[in-house]
Amino acid sequence: MLDNHHKNLATFIHLSTFSRFIIPFGNFIGPIILWAANKDKSDFIDQHGKQAINFQISVLLYAIIIGTLSVPFFIFKVFRNMSFIDFNGFNNFHINIDHPSPLLYIGGSLGAIAVLAFIIELALIVKASLSARDGENYKYPFTINFLK
Known part of the structure; x- marks a missing residue:
């Protein structure tokens, strides 16, 4: 039997993120x-705690993947005209961003995906908190189950 204390604890587990x-x-x-x-x-608190922690670990993993994919696109665009062999100081250092390349668009798209994922993450945390408050089990989408 779930009492309000268990529901509140499960809610605060999600909100503590x-x-x-x-x-x-x-x-x-x-x-x-x-x-x-x-x-x-209670099993209710245990299930919600595992879900919240698994979701946060999954979000961290996805952010690392998106960051790893997007950073090289910006680096290759900014430093494409620079020769590191002939680089002998900051006297001739020019960064050309006049004409955006497709690489910059891909990197920008990955950045936009990261912002969208952040907004979705916040909405899912609130939704999970409301489900816990109502005494319902909640499973975050796109979550890798590290804790079972």
Whole structure:
């Protein structure tokens, strides 16, 4: 039987991921502390804690992949006319961004995808919190289950 205390704990596990805006890595620290301290109290709290932590790890993994893919596009565009062999100081250092190349468009598109993913992440966290408040189980989409 779920009581309000269990629902509130599950809700706060999801909402504690917003602590990343105050504390570095708070999106991991907050849910892990709340989940570890309360996972034995009910399966409901355990399930929501695992879902919140798995989602945050998955989001971190996806952000690393998008960042790894987009950074080379910007680097190749900015430094395409520079010869590193003949580089002998900052006297002749010119960065040409007059004519955007397709590489810059691809990198910009990946950046736009990252912003869109951030907005979707915030919406999914709020949705999971509301589901926990109502006593429903919630499964984040596109989540890799690291904790089972």
